[in-house]
Amino acid sequence: MNPGYRLYYPRWYRKRVPIFWWLHKRSYAVFIARELTSVFVVYAVAVVVALVLTLNKGEPAWEAAMSRLSHPLVITAHVLVLFVILFHTITWLNLAPMAIVVKLGDRKVPPTAVLIGHYGAWFACSVVVAWLLLWR
Amino acid sequence: MSETLTVPETVILEVFRYRPEVESEPTFDSFEVPFHPEWMILDALNYIKDDLDGSLSYRWACRMGVCGSCGMLANGQPVLTCATYLESLLPGPIRIEPLEGFPVIRDLVGDIGDFMNKLSDVKPWLIRDEEKPVEDGEYLQTPSQLADYKQYSMCINCMLCYSACPVYRLEPEFIGPAAIALAQRYNLDSRDEGAEERMDVLSQHDGIWGCTLVGECTEVCPKGVDPAGAIQRYKVSATMDYFKSLLMPRSSS
Amino acid sequence: MKRSREPIIWVLFGGGGMASALFLPVLILVLFIALPLGWVQSAPIDDLQWLVRHPLTRLGLIVFVMLCLFHWAHRFRYTLYDGLQLSHLNEVIAVLMYGMAMVGTVVGAYLIWGVG
Numbered sequence: 384m385n386p387g388y389r390l391y392y393p394r395w396y397r398k399r400v401p402i403f404w405w406l407h408k409r410s411y412a413v414f415i416a417r418e419l420t421s422v423f424v425v426y427a428v429a430v431v432v433a434l435v436l437t438l439n440k441g442e443p444a445w446e447a448a449m450s451r452l453s454h455p456l457v458i459t460a461h462v463l464v465l466f467v468i469l470f471h472t473i474t475w476l477n478l479a480p481m482a483i484v485v486k487l488g489d490r491k492v493p494p495t496a497v498l499i500g501h502y503g504a505w506f507a508c509s510v511v512v513a514w515l516l517l518w519r
Numbered sequence: 520m521s522e523t524l525t526v527p528e529t530v531i532l533e534v535f536r537y538r539p540e541v542e543s544e545p546t547f548d549s550f551e552v553p554f555h556p557e558w559m560i561l562d563a564l565n566y567i568k569d570d571l572d573g574s575l576s577y578r579w580a581c582r583m584g585v586c587g588s589c590g591m592l593a594n595g596q597p598v599l600t601c602a603t604y605l606e607s608l609l610p611g612p613i614r615i616e617p618l619e620g621f622p623v624i625r626d627l628v629g630d631i632g633d634f635m636n637k638l639s640d641v642k643p644w645l646i647r648d649e650e651k652p653v654e655d656g657e658y659l660q661t662p663s664q665l666a667d668y669k670q671y672s673m674c675i676n677c678m679l680c681y682s683a684c685p686v687y688r689l690e691p692e693f694i695g696p697a698a699i700a701l702a703q704r705y706n707l708d709s710r711d712e713g714a715e716e717r718m719d720v721l722s723q724h725d726g727i728w729g730c731t732l733v734g735e736c737t738e739v740c741p742k743g744v745d746p747a748g749a750i751q752r753y754k755v756s757a758t759m760d761y762f763k764s765l766l767m768p769r770s771s772s
Numbered sequence: 773m774k775r776s777r778e779p780i781i782w783v784l785f786g787g788g789g790m791a792s793a794l795f796l797p798v799l800i801l802v803l804f805i806a807l808p809l810g811w812v813q814s815a816p817i818d819d820l821q822w823l824v825r826h827p828l829t830r831l832g833l834i835v836f837v838m839l840c841l842f843h844w845a846h847r848f849r850y851t852l853y854d855g856l857q858l859s860h861l862n863e864v865i866a867v868l869m870y871g872m873a874m875v876g877t878v879v880g881a882y883l884i885w886g887v888g
Contacts, residue, residue, distance in 0.1 A: 385541050393539035395622035395630060400688050405855060408595070411685060414733045415855055421847040424792045425876075428840045431799055432880055435824050435833065439887045442817045452808035461804040468800055472793040478732065482751035489663045509798035515823060516802050518813035690859055719775060724862075728778040731850045754782060761779035 420471035423464050476501045530554045530605055531612035532563055534575065537623050545623070548572065549612070560600035560608075560615065561589055564627075577627040584741060587677030591627055592616040597679040597739045618682035620691075634678055637694050640720050641702040646713025664709040671704035671749055673742040680736035680746050692725040696736035696746035699727055703749040706756075722757045730754075781846055781870070788843025791836055830884050837880040838873075845873035 387394070405411040437448045451457065479501045480494035529551045537545040550571050552563045561579055568575045577600075579589040584602040591600050594614050605613070621629030651658065680696040687693050702721055706714045721727050730750045737747040806812045814820060823829055849869040853859035 385539065385543055387543050388540050393624070394543070395624055396537050396539075396545055397622045398619070400857065402857060404685060404688070410735055410738065411733070414685075414731075414735075415851065418731070418847050418851040418855075421844040421851075424788075424796065424840050425844045427796050427800055427804075428792070428837055431803065432833070432837060432884065434803055435887060436883060438817075438820055438824050445817060449808045452804060453810075458805060458809065461800065465797065465800045465805065468792070468796045471789075472797055475789050475793040478734075478751070481732075481745075481748045482755050484748075484752055486667075489661075491666070505794050505797075508794040512795060512798045513802055516807075516814060516820070518815055685854060689854055689857055722775040722779070724776050724778065726776070728776055728782070731854060757775075758779040758782055761775065761777075762783075 417470065417474050420467050423467040424471065427464055427468060472505065476505060526556065527554045527609065527611075530563070530609065532560075532567065533612045533614045534564075534567070534627070535614075535616040535623075536575075536626055538574070538625065547614075554605060554609075556604075556606050558605045560591070560593055560598070560603050560605060560613070563605055564600060564615070575627075576625045585675055587675035590618050590677045590679050590682065592618060592682065597682040599677060599679070599741050602741060618678060620681050620684070620688045621678070631678060633691065634676070634681060634695065634697070637698045638676070638701065640694070641698050641717055642713060642720075643701045643705060645705060645708065645711050646716060647710070648712050658710045660709055667709070668704045668707035671700045671707070671744055674700055674704070674744045674746075675742055677741065679739045679741065680744075683735035683739040685733055685735070686729050686731060690725065690729055693729040694721065694723075694726050696730075696750065697744075699730075699753060700744050700746040700749040703753055706753075718757060718760060721753065722761070727753050727757060781842065784839060784842035785846035786843075788839035788841070788846075791839045792843060795836065796840075825887055830887060833884050834877075834881045837884070838877040841873040841876045841880075842870070845869035 401407075405415045434448060437444050452461070477498070480497040483497050484494075485492045485497075532550045532552055533547045534550060535545055536548050550563075550567045552566050552571075555562070559582075561582060564575065564577055564579075568577075577589070577591070579601060580586040581588070582601045584599050587599075589600045590597060592598075592615070593600070593603055593608060595616075597618055600615075615627065617623050617627045617629045621631055621633070624630050674697055676697060678697065680700075681687050684693075684696055687695050699721060702717045705711045706717060727750055730747075732747060732751065734747045737745045740746060802812070807814055815823075846869070849865050852865055853862070858865060
C-alpha cells in the first residue's frame, strides 16, 4: 500500500511540461523555428533602413556600404538570413488559405485559388521592387 | 514472385501504469501480446485486460472511431486506439500512454473535466432569439449552407487535438482546439443566432488568442475537422467584429 | 465579459507577417547579396536617391518598419510564453515586447523621415 495514498481522493498524476518540450517532436521544432524567423525579420529590416540612410549620404557612402556587404563572411551570413526569411515567407503564404475562407454567393473560393493569389502577389511585389532598384 | 514478409508471432506493448494505491509515481508494464494483422491497439489492450492483467484501466466504447473514448498516445502520437493497426507500429515495443495535457486518474484514464467545462462554455447548441414554433415547420437549409459548417460538426470530442496542442499543455486555461471548432460549427450554422454570445467567451486571452497556429491539432484529428483552420478563421472574424464595433459602437442589449 | 484588445495587435502582427513575407526576400536578395556581389547593377544613384526621398516611399518604409517590428514583438512574446514557459510574466513581457517595437518604430520613423 502506498503510504501517500488518500482513500476516496486518490492523487491524480500531473506531468510537468519539460522545458525542451519542443525538441521532442519534429513538428514542434519546426514550429519554434518558424516563430524565431521573426528575429531575422527585425535584423533584415534594420539593415534595409541602414542602407536607406546610407544611400541618402551619397554615392561614396553607398559604395563603401556595398563593399562592406560583399565580404565573404557577411555574404554567407546574409545567404542564411535569406533562407530563413524564405522559410518565413513560404510557411506564411501556405497558411493563408487556412485563415481566408470567402464565399462568392453560394460557392466557396477554392483554397488553391487563395494560395495561388498569394504567391502571385509575392511574385508581383518582388518584380516591382526589383524593377525599382535595378538598372534599367 | 511476391516476397514473403516475416510476420511476428507476438509484439511487446509497454503500457503506462499509475496505481495511486500502490505507487506515487507512474511506471511502465511490459506485455507480450499475440500479433494479428487485423488487430488494432484496442484489441491488444483488451487481450491484456482479459488474459494478462485484469487491473489495467482504460476507456473505450464503440470500437469503430465515432465515440471519441479511446484516445491515447501510441509511441508519443495521439491516436484512437480502435482505429490504429498494431501492424503500423511494428516492430515495437509499442509505448502506450494516456493523452497528454490531462491529469491521470489511473493507468490510461485521464480526467477530461476541464474539456467538458470549456465545451459548455462555448454554448455548443443552436441559439436563437426566438424559437420557431413546431407548427411553422422545419428550418430549411441549402446544401451550400450545410457545407459551411459540416466539417466542424464531425468532431467526436476525442481530445486528441488537446493532447497535441502544446499551448494547452503550457497554459491549461487555454480553451483549446475542439471547443473553438465546435463553437464555429454553430457560428457558421445558418439557423444559429448566437455568434455574439460566443464571441464574448472566445475573444479572450485564453480563448482564441492563445493559439499560435502550431497546427498539430489538425494533424492528429481523426475526423478531418481542421480545428486550426477554424481557429484562424475565427481570429479573422473576431478581428473584423472588433474593429466594426470600434467604428460603429453597438448599443448594449 | 469584456473582449480582449488583442485584435489590434493581431492585425499589426498579420500585416507585418504579410509585408515581410512579400517584400523581404527580394530586398535581401538584391540589396544584401546581388548588388554587393555585382551580379546586377543598380539604377543610377540619383534615381535611387530620388526614390528613397519621395514622401510616399518614406511613408511606406515607416509603415513597413512598424508592421515588421510589431510582427516580431507579437510572435516573440508568444515564443517566450511557449518556448521558455514564461507566461506567468505575461504583462511584463507584453509591455517589454510592444514597448521595444514602439521605440523602434519611432526611432525608425524619425531617421527615415529625416532622409527627405
